[in-house]
Amino acid sequence: MATITLEQEINPWEAQAARFDYAARKLNLDEGIWKILRYPSREIIVHIPVMMDDGHIEVFTGFRVQHSVARGPGKGGIRYSPDVTLDEVRALASWMTWKCAVVNIPFGGAKGGIICDPKHMSMGEIERMTRRYTSDIIEFIGPEKDVPAPDVNTNDQVMAWIMDTYSMHMRQTVTAVVTGKPLSIGGSRGRTEATGRGIAMVCDEAMRYLSMRQEGCRVVIQGFGNVGSNAARLMTDRGYKIVGIAEQDGGLYNPNGIDVCALLDYRERNRTVLGFKGAEAADSDQLLLSDCEILIPAATENVITSRNADRIKARIVCEGANGPTTAVADEILADKKIFIIPDILANAGGVTASYFEWVQDRQGYFWNEATVNERLEAILRESFDDVVRYAEAHNVNNRIAAYMLAIDRVAFTIKQRGIYA
Numbered sequence: 001m002a003t004i005t006l007e008q009e010i011n012p013w014e015a016q017a018a019r020f021d022y023a024a025r026k027l028n029l030d031e032g033i034w035k036i037l038r039y040p041s042r043e044i045i046v047h048i049p050v051m052m053d054d055g056h057i058e059v060f061t062g063f064r065v066q067h068s069v070a071r072g073p074g075k076g077g078i079r080y081s082p083d084v085t086l087d088e089v090r091a092l093a094s095w096m097t098w099k100c101a102v103v104n105i106p107f108g109g110a111k112g113g114i115i116c117d118p119k120h121m122s123m124g125e126i127e128r129m130t131r132r133y134t135s136d137i138i139e140f141i142g143p144e145k146d147v148p149a150p151d152v153n154t155n156d157q158v159m160a161w162i163m164d165t166y167s168m169h170m171r172q173t174v175t176a177v178v179t180g181k182p183l184s185i186g187g188s189r190g191r192t193e194a195t196g197r198g199i200a201m202v203c204d205e206a207m208r209y210l211s212m213r214q215e216g217c218r219v220v221i222q223g224f225g226n227v228g229s230n231a232a233r234l235m236t237d238r239g240y241k242i243v244g245i246a247e248q249d250g251g252l253y254n255p256n257g258i259d260v261c262a263l264l265d266y267r268e269r270n271r272t273v274l275g276f277k278g279a280e281a282a283d284s285d286q287l288l289l290s291d292c293e294i295l296i297p298a299a300t301e302n303v304i305t306s307r308n309a310d311r312i313k314a315r316i317v318c319e320g321a322n323g324p325t326t327a328v329a330d331e332i333l334a335d336k337k338i339f340i341i342p343d344i345l346a347n348a349g350g351v352t353a354s355y356f357e358w359v360q361d362r363q364g365y366f367w368n369e370a371t372v373n374e375r376l377e378a379i380l381r382e383s384f385d386d387v388v389r390y391a392e393a394h395n396v397n398n399r400i401a402a403y404m405l406a407i408d409r410v411a412f413t414i415k416q417r418g419i420y421a
């Protein structure tokens with residue numbers, strides 16, 4: 001790979017594009033399809049005026065990027081964060097296209113974001129911002145067009161506001177416009193935990209593939225939000241030992257295993273994991289480099305880079321977050337023979353359960369949790385198998401195999417639809 005600056009290395013769009021180009025070259029992808037898939041098909045930028053609680057007007061910038069709708073409506077979360085950029089949302093939208101194709105569900109890829117700091121906003125301000133954002137992008141979303149979902153700093157309440165705003169404009173309730181909703185208004189059982197559950201499931205598959213055992217297998221998790229905390233809880237139930245939790249404001253380490261339920265309870269009461277008595281305080285960055293069998297980055301992008309990849313000791317890196325590893329770091333991890341479960345497979349449990357929610361909303365018939373989990377497991381097992389077999393057959397690493405598999409599926413659909421005729 002050509003020499004690049006750290007700034008280029010950590011640009012998520014560049015990271016996505018580097019893998020896409022590499023996989024497309026390996027596939028000998030048709031040049032026209034390459035051009036179609038190289039860039040998002042639509043990028044919407046809105047400037048959202050919001051009356052703040054003290055009466056002044058703030059204007060927030062929001063994005064919705066639709067990378068591809070070839071295989072079905074756009075699908076992907078909306079994040080609220082001061083760090084959101086258009087390049088980040090572009091990358092996240094493309095990853096959604098590849099992710100939905102890897103697990104073979106009938107969606108394209110999209111993502112949204114608003115540059116804001118929800119930690120310093122009241123519920124009323126967040127609600128007004130969400131409703132206005134929804135109105136501003138209303139003609140571009142819908143059950144057959146583009147279906148948003150929660151992501152970093154958004155949740156079922158935010159989805160409820162989007163659904164309600166959309167429905168008011170349509171003059172009828174349209175539950176299938178978003179997923180990750182509360183159960184009472186068309187949410188699916190199991191969606192909240194699905195991303196973490198999916199991580200536990202693909203780790204089980206990796207254990208089987210590598211002839212390792214769950215019992216006593218040491219796991220370090222970065223991020224104790226929706227994805228990280230559910231992965232920690234469900235993996236504990238399966239016999240894994242969660243020895244480290246790295247959070248934004250500090251980390252925890254206990255070589256004998258952290259009591260995850262007690263930690264969840266503590267965090268609920270204290271809004272932080274710091275000060276928890278069942279583990280010693282640890283430096284979050286150092287935790288990524290600690291001795292363990294599985295490392296699960298489940299917080300944000302660019303946490304495994306050229307600066308620390310050579311010091312990672314885990315046997316398996318299972319990417320709960322989107323884009324936690326840069327393309328340069330990929331090569332270093334590959335040299336170290338670390339087994340990667342790439343984000344577009346590892347965290348696909350969330351969007352798969354979202355697909356189930358969309359199906360249930362459209363059917364008006366809701367499944368029990370066991371059915372959701374059973375169907376989730378069947379899809380993730382098959383997808384894991386597809387990726388590792390593809391990697392073996394084409395002599396590439398798991399990430400490139402996942403990209404190749406996904407690009408091939410999307411390209412096939414584009415050709416069949418005749419967009420490229």
Ligand SMILES: NC(=O)C1=CN([C@@H]2O[C@H](COP(=O)(O)OP(=O)(O)OC[C@H]3O[C@@H](n4cnc5c(N)ncnc54)[C@H](O)[C@@H]3O)[C@@H](O)[C@H]2O)C=CC1
Binds near residue numbers: 224300320
């Ligand atoms: N929620 C979902 O269903 C899905 C989420 N993802 C991805 O998983 C990642 C996490 O998402 P959620 O858990 O939903 O978000 P969240 O907002 O619920 O949790 C994120 C957690 O990470 C922590 N964090 C942030 N930066 C950190 C850092 N530098 N070091 C350590 N901890 C840090 C935060 O304090 C928070 O506890 C994101 O990359 C997201 O795109 C992917 C698929 C689905």
Ligand SMILES: O=C(O)CCC(=O)C(=O)O
Binds near residue numbers: 354
């Ligand atoms: O549940 C969904 O539709 C999308 C979740 C998401 O944003 C992601 O997988 O990164």
